[in-house]
Amino acid sequence: MIMGCLRTGCLDDALKLFYEMPVRDAICWNAMIKGCLDCGDLMMVEELSDEMPEPSVVSWTTTIDGFF
Secondary structure (H helix, E strand, O other): OHHHHHHOOOHHHHHHHHHHOOOOOHHHHHHHHHHHHHHOOHHHHHHHHHHOOOOOHHHHHHHHHHHO
16 A cells, blocks of 8 residues: 555655554565655655664665665
């Protein structure tokens, strides 16, 4: 559902679903980071990166790639 919202540019809906999830794995975090980058919301990317409990190499690479 989150990916569907992100693909259609509904970032607010995706974020709402994301924050309502009881458990968020690395795939969910990375999807949200990539979706925010695709929508141009760099502030949210930074916020998500800071909130992510255990960032992976994929998370860092995605985040850094979006800022350049």
